[in-house]
Amino acid sequence: MMDVASSPSESRLRLRAARRQDVAEILTLIRELADYEKLLHEVIADEADLRRDLFGATPRAHCDIAEWDGEVAGFALWFYNYSTFNGRAGIYLEDLFVRPAFRGNGIGKSLIAGLAQRCVDESLPRLTWSVLDWNQPSIAFYESIGANVMREWLCCRMNREAIAALAQTISTDVAP
Numbered sequence: 435m436m437d438v439a440s441s442p443s444e445s446r447l448r449l450r451a452a453r454r455q456d457v458a459e460i461l462t463l464i465r466e467l468a469d470y471e472k473l474l475h476e477v478i479a480d481e482a483d484l485r486r487d488l489f490g491a492t493p494r495a496h497c498d499i500a501e502w503d504g505e506v507a508g509f510a511l512w513f514y515n516y517s518t519f520n521g522r523a524g525i526y527l528e529d530l531f532v533r534p535a536f537r538g539n540g541i542g543k544s545l546i547a548g549l550a551q552r553c554v555d556e557s558l559p560r561l562t563w564s565v566l567d568w569n570q571p572s573i574a575f576y577e578s579i580g581a582n583v584m585r586e587w588l589c590c591r592m593n594r595e596a597i598a599a600l601a602q603t604i605s606t607d608v609a610p
Contacts, residue, residue: 447541528563
């Protein structure tokens with residue numbers, strides 16, 4: 435993401451790529467989002483995890499920061515995924531969060547619009563994310579910006595224990 439001011443209030447809003455020195459603030463934002471989603475008890479990430487995966491030798495994810503009048507107001511944490519149907523990479527938006535005090539200023543829309551512009555610039559055909567089914571304000575917001583809430587698709591997830599158990603079922607007797 436380029437360091438840009440955007441929206442009608444461009445003197446107030448600044449979008450920029452996260453920097454290594456933002457790690458503590460990013461973790462705070464993740465915890466605030468988890469608290470809003472009633473999932474704070476599930477956050478085990480720490481600053482070392484974020485430093486490794488956002489700023490390490492092989493970044494696994496990327497983060498854009500929104501500042502309002504110089505104060506961190508929100509973030510978008512994302513990574514590239516791949517569409518076999520399109521034969522192209524896309525972007526998966528893992529987390530989007532705007533602090534309550536800053537909502538209503540176009541910050542969330544600007545963060546997503548920045549990712550949409552990245553998709554255009556990189557010829558990526560998809561920008562995808564998930565939303566909790568009870569989060570009606572977010573669903574309404576996403577639909578208002580043109581998102582198709584795909585109610586026929588269900589998210590599947592395995593936790594560490596399930597992954598480990600499944601991995602142990604690999605048969606080593608499979609013929610080459």
